[in-house]
Structures are given as structure tokens and as C-alpha cells.
Amino acid sequence: MALHFELVTPEKLLRSEDVHMVVVPGTEGDFGVLAGHAPFMSIIRNGDLTIYSGPNSISGRIHVEGGFAEVSEKGLTVLAEKATEAA
Structure with a gap:
């Protein structure tokens, strides 16, 4: 079973895909999201x-x-003020 993940910035939809898991940097610590x-x-x-x-x-x-x-x-939907591909 896959997790549907979307990443949106004020400019555009950057990602919309099915993935296994996403680890997100939350204010209370990193958290992983699975389906x-x-x-x-x-x-x-x-x-x-x-x-x-x-x-x-x-x-x-x-x-x-x-x-x-x-x-x-x-x-999972992430609404980010700014997003760039990490090196």
C-alpha cells in the first residue's frame, strides 16, 4: 500500500506521487508518515x-x-513557504 504525497509551495505543486514513506521535519521533531x-x-x-x-x-x-x-x-500534504531539491 502506497502513501500519496503532495508538496505545494505558493508558486506551484512540486510533487504529487505515491511513495513508501516521507520523513518530515516537524517543530516537535522529525516524524515519519506511512500509508x-x-x-x-x-x-x-x-x-x-x-x-x-x-x-x-x-x-x-x-x-x-x-x-x-x-x-x-x-x-500527506506539505504546504511549504519555500522548497528546493537538497544536494
């Missing part, structure tokens, strides 16, 4: 989103600055 996660909302801090295509396969890192993350029955 079926309980509904949840968090403010995010500046840091890197880590996107996993499989249990041990990192498919990308995206640096985000400010915003919110919402987990719902539809998946």
Missing part, C-alpha cells in the same frame, strides 16, 4: 523532507522552509 497513518497536522521547521520509494530506498531529499504538514485519509 494508513492517523490524521495529524504539524507546523514544519526548516529542514529536509526525506522521501522513501521503498523500506530502505531514499528517492529524494527536499529542503523546506516553513509551512504545515497534514496527514489525512488521502495521504
Whole structure:
């Protein structure tokens, strides 16, 4: 079962894809989201989103600055003030 992940900035939709897991830099600490996660909302801090295509396969890192993350029955949506592909 895959998690639907969307990353949105004020300029555009940057990502909309099905993934295994995303680790988000929350203000209370990093948290991982898998398919079926309980509904949840968090403010995010500046840091890197880590996107996993499989249990041990990192498919990308995206640096985000400010915003919110919402987990719902539809998946994970991150609304970031700024986002850039991490090196």
C-alpha cells in the first residue's frame, strides 16, 4: 500500500506521487508518515523532507522552509513557504 504525497509551495505543486514513506521535519521533531497513518497536522521547521520509494530506498531529499504538514485519509500534504531539491 502506497502513501500519496503532495508538496505545494505558493508558486506551484512540486510533487504529487505515491511513495513508501516521507520523513518530515516537524517543530516537535522529525516524524515519519506511512500509508494508513492517523490524521495529524504539524507546523514544519526548516529542514529536509526525506522521501522513501521503498523500506530502505531514499528517492529524494527536499529542503523546506516553513509551512504545515497534514496527514489525512488521502495521504500527506506539505504546504511549504519555500522548497528546493537538497544536494
